[in-house]
Amino acid sequence: MMFWYDHNVSGWGWFGMSLGMIVFWGLIITAFVLLFRSLSRPAPGGSPDATHWTPPAQTSPEQLLAERFARGEIDEEEYQRRLRVLHSTGADLTKH
Template sequence: MFWYNDHGVSGWGWFGMSLGMVVFWGLIITAFMLLFRTLNRPPEDPGTSTPPPAPPASATPEQLLAERFARGEIDEEEYRRRLEVLRTGGPTLTKQ
């Protein structure tokens, strides 16, 4: 059966083969896990950016204005001017 009867695998050979099998199965399992995660990922639309979160439905105009000021969309002067308009009732628009 064996051509060379006395030339078997030494202790280091067994260690190398065992380590090789552990690495082999680790790579196979990792590849399957990555494939599974990739296939189960929800589709993404690369052309759009993430929209800002919508404000709560019960937010008052003053809260919306304060949020815009906090995000830096408007400066302090504009914030105070618009806040004053909101508190005094603001200018009325009439048809001419």
């Protein structure tokens, strides 16, 4: 008979139901966490006043020149010459 009068569940039945409830609540919690994270994330190209938005890091010309020198793309003489040009150009730009 199919448990018409006696609805006792065996050990495997309890195990299956317990595992099913853990999986069910795990899926519900995961869905809420993913929904919350997707709603709190700023949209790509969003406004700069979003909570987690940070401006892109800008590298100064001196830093770029130093990186090229460190990589060996230019020698010390070229580095010094270009650095002088950068500093003289910067001083001229601030006068205008």
